[in-house]
Amino acid sequence: MVEMKSISYLQAVTEAQREEMLANPDVVIMGEDLALYESDPSYLQGANNKQVWHTPISECGFTGMGVGAAMAGLRPIVNLTIASFVYLASDPIINQAGKLHYMTGGQIKIPAVFRAFYLHQGSNAAQHSDRPHPMFMAQPGLKIIAPSTPSDMKGLLKTAIRDDDPVLLFEDAVLWAKKGDVPDTDEHLIPLGVADIKRPGTDVTIVTISSCLYHGLKAAEKLEKEGISAEVIDPRTLAPLDFDTILESVAKTGRLVVVDNANRTLSAASEIAANVSENGFDSLKKPIQRVTTPDVHIPFSPALEEQFYPNADKIVAAVKRII
Amino acid sequence: MPLTTDQKAEAYRRMYTVRQFENAGVQNIKRGNIAGVCHSSIGQEASSVGACMALAPDDYLIGTHRSHGHLIGKGANINRLMAELMGKETGVCKGRGGEMHIADASVGALSTSGIVGGGIPLALGAALSAFVKGDGKVALGFFGDGASNQGVFYESMNMAAVWGLPMIFLCENNSVAAVTSAENTHAERDIAKRAEAHGIPNIIVDGQDVEAVFDATSEAVARARGGEGPSLVETKTHRFDSHAAGLFFGDHRSEEEMRRVKEEQDPVVNLRQALKDSGLDEGKIADIEAGVDAAIKEAVEFGLSSPYPDAERYSDYMFATPVRANYQDLR
Numbered sequence: 001m002v003e004m005k006s007i008s009y010l011q012a013v014t015e016a017q018r019e020e021m022l023a024n025p026d027v028v029i030m031g032e033d034l035a036l037y038e039s040d041p042s043y044l045q046g047a048n049n050k051q052v053w054h055t056p057i058s059e060c061g062f063t064g065m066g067v068g069a070a071m072a073g074l075r076p077i078v079n080l081t082i083a084s085f086v087y088l089a090s091d092p093i094i095n096q097a098g099k100l101h102y103m104t105g106g107q108i109k110i111p112a113v114f115r116a117f118y119l120h121q122g123s124n125a126a127q128h129s130d131r132p133h134p135m136f137m138a139q140p141g142l143k144i145i146a147p148s149t150p151s152d153m154k155g156l157l158k159t160a161i162r163d164d165d166p167v168l169l170f171e172d173a174v175l176w177a178k179k180g181d182v183p184d185t186d187e188h189l190i191p192l193g194v195a196d197i198k199r200p201g202t203d204v205t206i207v208t209i210s211s212c213l214y215h216g217l218k219a220a221e222k223l224e225k226e227g228i229s230a231e232v233i234d235p236r237t238l239a240p241l242d243f244d245t246i247l248e249s250v251a252k253t254g255r256l257v258v259v260d261n262a263n264r265t266l267s268a269a270s271e272i273a274a275n276v277s278e279n280g281f282d283s284l285k286k287p288i289q290r291v292t293t294p295d296v297h298i299p300f301s302p303a304l305e306e307q308f309y310p311n312a313d314k315i316v317a318a319v320k321r322i323i
Numbered sequence: 324m325p326l327t328t329d330q331k332a333e334a335y336r337r338m339y340t341v342r343q344f345e346n347a348g349v350q351n352i353k354r355g356n357i358a359g360v361c362h363s364s365i366g367q368e369a370s371s372v373g374a375c376m377a378l379a380p381d382d383y384l385i386g387t388h389r390s391h392g393h394l395i396g397k398g399a400n401i402n403r404l405m406a407e408l409m410g411k412e413t414g415v416c417k418g419r420g421g422e423m424h425i426a427d428a429s430v431g432a433l434s435t436s437g438i439v440g441g442g443i444p445l446a447l448g449a450a451l452s453a454f455v456k457g458d459g460k461v462a463l464g465f466f467g468d469g470a471s472n473q474g475v476f477y478e479s480m481n482m483a484a485v486w487g488l489p490m491i492f493l494c495e496n497n498s499v500a501a502v503t504s505a506e507n508t509h510a511e512r513d514i515a516k517r518a519e520a521h522g523i524p525n526i527i528v529d530g531q532d533v534e535a536v537f538d539a540t541s542e543a544v545a546r547a548r549g550g551e552g553p554s555l556v557e558t559k560t561h562r563f564d565s566h567a568a569g570l571f572f573g574d575h576r577s578e579e580e581m582r583r584v585k586e587e588q589d590p591v592v593n594l595r596q597a598l599k600d601s602g603l604d605e606g607k608i609a610d611i612e613a614g615v616d617a618a619i620k621e622a623v624e625f626g627l628s629s630p631y632p633d634a635e636r637y638s639d640y641m642f643a644t645p646v647r648a649n650y651q652d653l654r
Contacts, residue, residue, distance in 0.1 A: 028455060050455045056485070061444050061478025063582035068448020071433045072383055072462070075453060076448075091475075095438050096445060100426075107419030107428040141641060164643035240647050321595040 001132040003184040008174040009147075011039040012154035013115075017077060019186050019244050020044045024075065027161060030062055031079025032057050032116070032249055043126050044166045063089035067097045068165075070112040075161060083116040083170060084130040098141030109164045113157070113183055117171035118210070120261060121308040121309060126297035127174075133170050133209075137239050138273065144239040146170040148213040150180040151244060155190030163192065170238075172211040186218075195242035196225065197249070201231035204255040204319050208234055209247055209268050212310050214260040219315035239270055246272060247280045254285035256316045259310045264292040286322035326534050328601055334376060334533045335594050336611045337614035342591050343619045344401060348391065348408055348422070349568040356627060357408050360570050361422055366563030369590035370398040370495045373536025374463065376449070377544050378431075383449035385442040386435035387495075388423045389562075393435070393465055398425040405622040411629035416631045419640060429441035431460075440466060440473030440651040444491070447479045450490035450553070461489040461547040463540075468496040468505050471514045480521045480553070489554035491543045492518065494557040495530060501566040502575040518555035531590040532559030561588055596628040 006017065021027045021043070030053035035041035044052045055062040055100035059080060065076035080086050086093070097110045120129040134143055136169035143165055147153040153171075160167035182188060196211060199220050213234050220230035231249050235241055250256050256276055269290040276288060291310040299305050345363040349445035352361045364371060367389070375396030378384065386393040394404060399415065408422045415427050423437045433449060436442035446464025453460040466603040470476055473495060483490045494514045505512055518525035524546065530533040536558050543554035561584050574581065583596065584598030599610055 028451075032502060050639045053451070053486075056478070058475075058478035058482065061447070061482060064441070064475060065448040065451055065479070065482060066445025067464075068385070068433075068445030068446070068450075069452045069455075071445065072449040072452035074448075074452045084606070089436055091441050092444060096434070096436070096441060100434050101643055102640045103416060103424045104426040104434060104640075105415070105419045106643070107416065107426060108433055109643045111643075143642075143646065162646040191646075237646075242647070297488075 004181040005184045006179050007150050007182050008039060008176065009150045009153055009178045012150040012182060013157060013171065014039045015056050016154045016157035016161065023186070024138045026073065027051065027077065028053065028069065029077045029079065030066055032081055032166035034056055034079060037079060037117070059085055059088035060091060063091035064096065066112050067092045067110060070098065070110045071108050074121045075111045077113045077115060079115045081116065081121045082128055082133055086114070086116050086129050086132060090322045093136070093142070093166070093168070095137065098139050101165065102141060103183060110166045111161045111164045112166050114166070114168045115171065117173045119173050119263065120298060121174055121305070123300055123302055125300040129298035133238055133296070134262050134267050137267060137268060138266070141166070142239055143167040143237070144170065145192065145237050146210040147236055148172070148175065148210050148234050150178070151182045151188070152190060152196070153194055154182050155188045156192065156236060159189045159192055167192070170210065177212050190236070192193065193240050193242055193244040195233050195235045197231060197245070198234050199230070199231040199232040200314055201253065203229045203253055204231070204257060204323065205246065205253045206232045206251040206315060207256065207258045207272055208318070209234060209238070209260040209262070212261060214314055215310055215312045216259055219319065222312060222316050223319060228319065230319065237248060241272065243275050243279070247276060250276055250280045251283045255322050256284070256296060257315060258291045259291045259315055261309055262292060263295050264290060265295050267292050289318040289319050289322055326537060328603060329599055330376070331594070331601065332603060332611065333511065334372055334537070335598055336615060337372045337376070338533065338591050339612060340401065340592050340615045341368045341395050343373060343615055344391055344395060344622070347405070347619050347623050349564070350408070351623065352569040354518060357422070358410055359421060360567040361408065362389040362567045363456070363564040364389050364562070366561045366590070367495055367497060367530065368641065369528040369533035369594065370536055370560045373533040374465070374493050374540045376537050377540035378461070381431050382460050383453070383519070384432045384448040385462070385464045385484055386432060387442060387450065387465050387467060387470070388435065388437050388439070389423065389466065390425060390435040391512070394427055394430070395597060397430045399430050399432060400603060401618060401622045402611065402625040402640060405626040406629045409575050409626040409629070410631060411626055412632045413625070413629040417640070440475050441471035442466065443476050443479045447483055447490055450483065450488040454486070459548060461544055462651050463491040463493050464491045465495060468494065468498055468509065468514060469500050472508065480518060480523060484521045484523050489547035489548070490553040491541065491547060492523070492553065492555040494555065495560050496557055497560050497562040499562065499576065499625040503596060510601055513557065515557040516553055519647065521555050523555050525557065527554040527557045527559060530560030531588045531593065533594055542550035554642065587617070609625055
């Protein structure tokens, strides 16, 4: 029986990286201002540490370097920091990392992890607040994880570092301080592509992406008081998506609400809704509802920004539209 | 260090192989045996082969969209290269990459980039891997004058220099994009000067002279292997053909100018003459050529007689470790 311990979401990132670096000298970390994005950066220090590369502000260059290093046998973790910066590294991620295993007929492996976090909900305005996971979900060849709990973060990130394909990790910065129980072992691994039913229910399925989980759970509590039983599912991996678990749930509940902090058009919520309409239409009693941010830039002023994101009340309202 | 006669003969064998491989590629485009286009490197053989001959077999190489000569220079199997051009299952990339994206990991040629400049940071990463692992390898990244105007070139030079990584920036400067002359696009046409600003040792050589390219690259390789960091070698070279055979446009350069360049600066013809001048028997040269001609004929036959990939296997190699198969839906 493995003991549990309570750690934060950011601690889960740090523990996963530190443990994998200690276990395997091929695991290297590179990126900008690395120490800022760790719960305890002390493991990144030390003279002549060939596993840590503090890079210049050259996103395309150091991400391409990470891809090349992966092709030549290392297992890099490339920290792109704020998710809005990932656009600068689109070529190495989309054209190189995502495609080269295929284009070389399987000769080349790219075991790289690209870290990025959503810096939304804090008056950081439109150039620092993006949630761009849908853009990358549309690129074949990439695996994408978006964990919502410390346990999922640690288990999925460790699996991602050991995986032989490129994996994008989208962290939600609003969760960094959030604590949760994690198995106290260096071998806590969660498989990619497997959704988790965070709360079982029978009347409606609420699928939540990343930090939207907590709004979904809060909404489920509110609904329970009104006699509505909601099942809350976190896909955890966005590419490939575990549609089976979602379809199975919808077959039971007949109703689906999908919650995603991304902009509405072509969001992860849209893709999940499309798939369920295509493959689970006969189960549906009412139309699928999406709860997302509008197709508007994230504004600076808190007076404007606060209302943008999914929350428990919006989810409850969506459920009530279809119950 | 001058090439020995044997090395020169080997250089000639490789350069003549590149020349004939490209001729066969263009011919088979015209015959409809190759789909898409063929980026011929005819005219640039000395640059490609001279640089590759300075590398050890397991050193890393990252190429460009015009890399047939780079892979042949590095020793790739030409049967599998030709089969790749033809989109066959026996191709070096199983017909998934095609002529613009050939790679042969068995000779250290990890990838070639259809995105101009996209390969430069990958070569930097391969150099980083060699540095971290301390395995004594070096990484050579080919790129052209066009890629030298991409920001990632400067980003990569900066990082290579900051950390002293074992990388050779090998710029094949043929002074033309698809059709646009570098005169119109380059504020400074000597790419080597751009390395100067990063404190990177650099040299400009005659890219039509295989010995000059080999010498300069060998020095750069020795520096990289000796822990002295990156270098840049710029070869001034000439692309004889248009951007690619099979395209909707041809060559926009002056015919007269190109005729003069081909007459005076053909690296294969000039090396052949140099071999004769250095006393190599005409019969030996003819033997090399006959051997290459037979190998090219065999490569074309191998490609033509090989099967196409099974259409149902279109999603093979999407992932090294596939998780589930949603992406396989063809509907």
